[in-house]
Each structure stands twice: as structure tokens, then as C-alpha cells.
Amino acid sequence: MQSVLSKGVGVILRTASKHPHFFAPAATTTNSFILWETGFASHGASKQPLSSSPLRFYSAKAGLATAKDEPEKSVFISQSADIHTNLALEDWLYKNFNFENHQVLLLWRNDPCVVIGRHQNPWAEVDVNLAEESKLTIARRNSGGGCVYHDRGNLNCTFFTPRAGYDRKKNLEIICRALDRQFGLQAEVSPREDVTLHGYKQISGTAAKLGKNAYHHCTVLVDADLKKLSALLNPNTDGLESKATKSVKAPVKNLKAANDEVTVENALASIGYEYLRTYSDGNDGGEELIQKQRGFQMVNPTNEWFPGLDKIRSEFKSWDWNYGKTPEFSFQRSYPVGLGRDGNIAANISFRLNVVKGLIQLATLELPSEKQSLLDPNTFADLSAFINAIKDRPFHMGILATFEGLLFKRNNPVSLNVTHQRIRESLLNA
Amino acid sequence: MGWMSRALITLAKSHQAKYNVISGISQSSRHGFSTTSFNAARMFTDKHEWVDLNGKVGTVGISNYAQDSLGDIVYAQLPDVGSDFNIQDECGALESVKAASELYCPVSGKVVEKNPEVENTPGLINQSCYDKGWLFRIELSKPEEMEQLMDEAAYEKFLKSQADDG
Structure with missing residues (x-):
């Protein structure tokens, strides 16, 4: 078995040898997860795909007796890298699962995207133009908090509990202990309940959703594209006023920069194991506790496994x-x-938009009346037509560009040839 | 710009006020109420919302216990006026320290008014949860649901039993 696995997953190998039940040999690939579906306590190391028994984990009886009142734990690993699918999976579990006797850590990652908090303004948080140019999804999640960048170098952890069991600090301490145990990294939980390395560089951002159930989720930056992150999360917000939740900017760091042995795969395994060996009061239960848990489980977020998932996904x-x-x-x-x-x-001409539910509710143009002669009458007519046309239309950054084009075309006829056609195009693109 | 800076000044003021209020709450009364806030008509849910019924219309807010456990509220997402809810439907959310907490409608009915002051200055909920920090008003479609709610004494007892269990 060891010869089959490459050194790229060496850290997992070491752990794997301790817990052979968790693994099946990964004969063909060394990059993908080698964690296989389990439910090992009652089923052994079966390679049978789960699709033959949708939602088995959801109704299954405990395989082994656990300490009284101590919920069993599972680590679910999403097999999707699509942000909308993963948000839908998270929401489905939150709404449908009973976590009283069975708590879950969902581990997932995404193709490049930006994820904003439930009450945020995408234009205030993200360079929306840059995101669109790079065909990068901007997704709103259901939890509070600020804006984060995801790519395959970032691991997301969602800790599900009943509302009463919600404890972000305990969850983050699991992550810190895992990083220490596996990689000797001294991470700590900051006063704002994020995870920092070396005192101030943030490697993880936290947010939560509380209802009848609760989840706390966080990012873990392992080897993410930090240049892209900072380019996307620093938009020009001149003139934007909003009561939306604002992100708190923090310097960030990849775990890989602190220890080049860290990969998303082995960070995932070490955090998963640490979760399984931790009692709900935060104490370490060691190997013995791991054996009592349901273990790791690959989860395929499809409508077949999670009835109604497609509908949630299309809403997201x-x-x-x-x-x-x-x-x-x-x-x-x-x-x-x-x-x-x-x-x-x-004189200054001022252009103001009031945006309600993403739609332009009011567009106004202000120029002191005694200065109106400064504006070419045709330009004035164009601008008036424009602000009438954009009412009730979705807001987007192109509207500002079009406005500027109309305003300056006659001052600078060579470089800008803006006509009503362009207004129409701009609206069609909205 | 004007309204924003005014809002910020109000916010700064309300923060000052809030810290005074907080320093006035002793640990022992954390789950209780000051006698000045006593209101016989105010009824509570086990989700820590209150309803104060006046005719057919109930004013809704969250309890002192709820605002205290949430911490500094930074955003109030209130239900739209005109929307209908059944009892216990999710009808909005309050965001505090990176957590979005669902609001449940304590009674069935139609929302007739929401509190714009709270939308502008969510800290009002922390500062004055039974007065200026009310959230919305609802015209009850099933007034008999009020009977299922707890009066202040019963709610206090409920909080105490929760604390004992925890």
C-alpha cells in the first residue's frame, strides 16, 4: 500500500497506517482525496459507492456504543468544487439534519470564487468588474460576517451543531490543535475569533448562522492565490454609502508559506481526525474516541442524495x-x-443612484441651475434620457461608465463615441 | 453624505449610551429585567422574542436575554411591510459578531410597520430592546396565539430553567 501512494500524501500515509479502516488504496491517482467512504464502525472499509443507499448516514444507527450523552461525529467531505452546490449542501444539512446525537464537520473546497456575507454589498466588497472579466463567481452565503476568496488552495470547514452546542472558539481550537499535532504550527484563536499565525497573519476567517440548528464555518488558507485575493477584495468604493455589514480587512497568510509540507489534502485529514478525537466539551479523547465515531464519509451533493438540493442550489x-x-x-x-x-x-455635476433590492429606485442628476449653460444641451438631453431609462433596472458598474461616457463625449469626441445605442447596449447587458 | 454622518454620530452616541447601560447590568441580573421595563402586556416566546399587543396589532422585539447573548448587533434584516407570516416562520435576521441569527415570527399575521430607526442604527436593539429597539408591528390573524406565549414572570422562570439545564 505504501508503494502505491506517492510522497505527496505522506502525511496522510502516516495517519493512514494508524487507521487502516479509513482508507482504500488510491491506485490511480495521488492528487485526489484518498479518503474513501466509510461508516467504518459498522461497515468496515467498504469501497462500495454510497449512491446505492442514499442518505444512509442520516438514518443509520450507531455502530458502536458511545459515552452517554456524547454525540457521535462524522466528517463529511463534499465531492463538489462548485460554490453554489456546496452552499446548497450546507444549507440542506442545516435545515434537515438533526444534530442532537450526531454532529457533523463538513469539509469542502471550491473553484475560484468570492463569497460575501448574508448582509453585504457585493459592490462594496468585491471588484465586480474584475470578477466578471475573470469569469469568477460572486456568491452570497447565508451566514453573517465578511467577504472571503476561495480557490482549490483553500479548505472550508463547517461545524454543525444544535443551536445550544454552538461554540466557535472550541471549533477553532480543534483546527489549531490539528495544525500543531500534524505540522508543528503554532496557530491561535484571535479575539475576533479568527485563526492567526505568528500573532497577526490571519489564516482563517469565521462566520456563523444560528437558527434551530447552528453552523459555524471558516476558511483555512493553505495555498490560495493571495494576489488574486487582494486584487478582488479591494474595489474602488468611492461614493458608495451603505449600511451593509462591512468586512474587516486583515493581513493573510497561507499555511504552506509557514510549512511547505502542508497541502489541502493533509490539512483536511488532520482537521478531520482532530475533530473526531475531540469530545464535545473540547477535551481530547485520543485514538480511542476516533474508533467510536462514524468517521470520514465522501458526500456527493446531488438531488438524489439530498432531495430538494437542486432547488436550493438554483436559489443560491x-x-x-x-x-x-x-x-x-x-x-x-x-x-x-x-x-x-x-x-x-x-461647476460639479453630481450623479446619484439609490438602489433598493439591487434595483435602481431613484436616479438623480444635480447641477446648480445657474450653471446649466455649462452643459451642452444635447448632453443634457442624453443624460436625462439615461437617468429615466435606468430607473427600476438592476444596478451594475457599467451604468457609471455609460454615464461618464455620455457626460464627456462632447468634450472629448475623438475617444468617446457614445450614442443612445450605447445606452441600449448597457441596459441589455444589465 | 449628510444622513450618513448623522447616522454615524447617532451610532457613536448610542454606543456611549450602550456601554453605560451594560455597565449597569450586574451579572446576577443578566437573565432578569430591571423593574422599570416591566410591562404586563408584553408576552414572550421560547425563542426570546416579545409581543406587546395593542388592539389587533402587536409590536415585536427581542428580549434582554437575547440581545445580551447576541452581542453588538450590526445589521437588522426586518420583514417587508405587507408580508404575511405564520407563527414560527423565519421572518428576518439579526447579525452580530459575524453570526446571522434567524428571527422567528412570534405570532401569525401581516407586517404593518417596521422600525426604520433600528435599520439605520441596529445598536438600538442592544441599547433599548423593549422600547426604541422594537423591530416590527404585525396585525395578528390568529389573536388566540397570544395565549400560548409566556408572560414576563413565566419567561423569567423559563430562562432560569434553561440556565439550570445548561
Whole structure:
């Protein structure tokens, strides 16, 4: 078995040899997860795919007796890397699962995307133009908190409990202990309940959702593209005013930069094991406790396994959710019109949008009436037509560009040739 | 800009006020109420919401215990006026320290008003959960549901039993 596995998963191998039940030989690939479906306590190391028994984990009886009142634990590993699918899976478990006697840690990762908090404004948090140009999804999640960047170098951990069992600090301590045990990294839980390395560099961001059940989820930066992260999460927000939850910016670091042995795969395994060996009061139960748990389970987030998942997924994918749920905001920018003889600006024209549920509720143009002569009458007519046309339309950054184009076309006819056609195009793209 | 800076000033003021309030709550009364907030008509749910019925319309908010356990509330997502809810439906959310907590509708009915002050300054909920920090008003479609709710004394007893269990 050892010869089959490459050194790329060496750390898992070491653990694997201690817990042979968790693994089946990964004969063909060394990159993908070698954790196989289990339910090992009662079923042994079966390689049979779970699809033959959808939702078995959900109704299965405990395989081994556990300490009284101590819930059993499972680690679910999502086999999807699609943000909407994973958010839907998380939401499905939150809404449908009973975590009283069976607690779950869901581990998942995504293709590159930006994820904003439930009450955030995407335009205030993300360079939406850059995201669109790079065909990168912006997804709104259901929990509170700030904006994060995901890619395959980032691991997401969702700790599900009943509402009464919700304890973010305990969960983050599991992550810290795992990083220490496996990689000798001294991470700590910050006062804001994030995980930091070397005192200040954040390697993890936390958020939570509380209802009848609760979940706490966090990112773990292992080998994410930090350049992309910082380019995307620093938009120009001049003129944007909003009551939406604002992200707290923090310097970040990849675990791999602190210890180059860390990979998403072995970070996933070590956090999973640490979760299984930890009692719900936070104490270490060691190997013995791991043997009593249900173990690791690959989870395939499909409608067959999770009836209704497709519907939740399409809601997470919709414009109404991602942009329509943006808290009311306004956008206002001023532009100079006309230069006096001394070269000073003669007046400012101000353009203001009030956006409710992602739609432009009110668009206004302001120029002191005595200065209206500074504006070419055709330009004025164009701008008036424009602000009438955009009412009740979805807000997007292109509207500002179009406005600027209309305003400056006659001042600079060579570089800008803006017509009503362009207004129409801009609206069609909305 | 004007309204925002005004809002910020209000927020700063409310924070000041809030810390005074907090420092006034002793540990022993953490789960209790000051006598000045006593209101015979105010009824509570086991999800820590309160309803104060006036005719057919009930004013809804969250309890002192709830605001204290949530911590600083930074965003209030309130139900839209005109929307209908059944008892215990999810009808909004309060966000505090990175957690979005669901709000449950304590009684069935139609939302007739929401509190814009709380939307502008969510800290009001921490500062004045029974007065300025009310969330919305609802016209009850099943007034008999009020009978299922707890009065203040019963709610206090409920909190105590929860604390003993925990």
C-alpha cells in the first residue's frame, strides 16, 4: 500500500497506517482525496459507492456504543468544487439534519470564487468588474460576517451543531490543535475569533448562522492565490454609502508559506481526525474516541442524495439572492463640467443612484441651475434620457461608465463615441 | 453624505449610551429585567422574542436575554411591510459578531410597520430592546396565539430553567 501512494500524501500515509479502516488504496491517482467512504464502525472499509443507499448516514444507527450523552461525529467531505452546490449542501444539512446525537464537520473546497456575507454589498466588497472579466463567481452565503476568496488552495470547514452546542472558539481550537499535532504550527484563536499565525497573519476567517440548528464555518488558507485575493477584495468604493455589514480587512497568510509540507489534502485529514478525537466539551479523547465515531464519509451533493438540493442550489445561483438581497445603498459621484478662464473647475455635476433590492429606485442628476449653460444641451438631453431609462433596472458598474461616457463625449469626441445605442447596449447587458 | 454622518454620530452616541447601560447590568441580573421595563402586556416566546399587543396589532422585539447573548448587533434584516407570516416562520435576521441569527415570527399575521430607526442604527436593539429597539408591528390573524406565549414572570422562570439545564 505504501508503494502505491506517492510522497505527496505522506502525511496522510502516516495517519493512514494508524487507521487502516479509513482508507482504500488510491491506485490511480495521488492528487485526489484518498479518503474513501466509510461508516467504518459498522461497515468496515467498504469501497462500495454510497449512491446505492442514499442518505444512509442520516438514518443509520450507531455502530458502536458511545459515552452517554456524547454525540457521535462524522466528517463529511463534499465531492463538489462548485460554490453554489456546496452552499446548497450546507444549507440542506442545516435545515434537515438533526444534530442532537450526531454532529457533523463538513469539509469542502471550491473553484475560484468570492463569497460575501448574508448582509453585504457585493459592490462594496468585491471588484465586480474584475470578477466578471475573470469569469469568477460572486456568491452570497447565508451566514453573517465578511467577504472571503476561495480557490482549490483553500479548505472550508463547517461545524454543525444544535443551536445550544454552538461554540466557535472550541471549533477553532480543534483546527489549531490539528495544525500543531500534524505540522508543528503554532496557530491561535484571535479575539475576533479568527485563526492567526505568528500573532497577526490571519489564516482563517469565521462566520456563523444560528437558527434551530447552528453552523459555524471558516476558511483555512493553505495555498490560495493571495494576489488574486487582494486584487478582488479591494474595489474602488468611492461614493458608495451603505449600511451593509462591512468586512474587516486583515493581513493573510497561507499555511504552506509557514510549512511547505502542508497541502489541502493533509490539512483536511488532520482537521478531520482532530475533530473526531475531540469530545464535545473540547477535551481530547485520543485514538480511542476516533474508533467510536462514524468517521470520514465522501458526500456527493446531488438531488438524489439530498432531495430538494437542486432547488436550493438554483436559489443560491439566482440574481435575486446574490444581488437582490443587497441592503439598500446609494452611489454618488461628482464630475467637473466646464473650466473657467483661470482653469479652475466651473461647476460639479453630481450623479446619484439609490438602489433598493439591487434595483435602481431613484436616479438623480444635480447641477446648480445657474450653471446649466455649462452643459451642452444635447448632453443634457442624453443624460436625462439615461437617468429615466435606468430607473427600476438592476444596478451594475457599467451604468457609471455609460454615464461618464455620455457626460464627456462632447468634450472629448475623438475617444468617446457614445450614442443612445450605447445606452441600449448597457441596459441589455444589465 | 449628510444622513450618513448623522447616522454615524447617532451610532457613536448610542454606543456611549450602550456601554453605560451594560455597565449597569450586574451579572446576577443578566437573565432578569430591571423593574422599570416591566410591562404586563408584553408576552414572550421560547425563542426570546416579545409581543406587546395593542388592539389587533402587536409590536415585536427581542428580549434582554437575547440581545445580551447576541452581542453588538450590526445589521437588522426586518420583514417587508405587507408580508404575511405564520407563527414560527423565519421572518428576518439579526447579525452580530459575524453570526446571522434567524428571527422567528412570534405570532401569525401581516407586517404593518417596521422600525426604520433600528435599520439605520441596529445598536438600538442592544441599547433599548423593549422600547426604541422594537423591530416590527404585525396585525395578528390568529389573536388566540397570544395565549400560548409566556408572560414576563413565566419567561423569567423559563430562562432560569434553561440556565439550570445548561
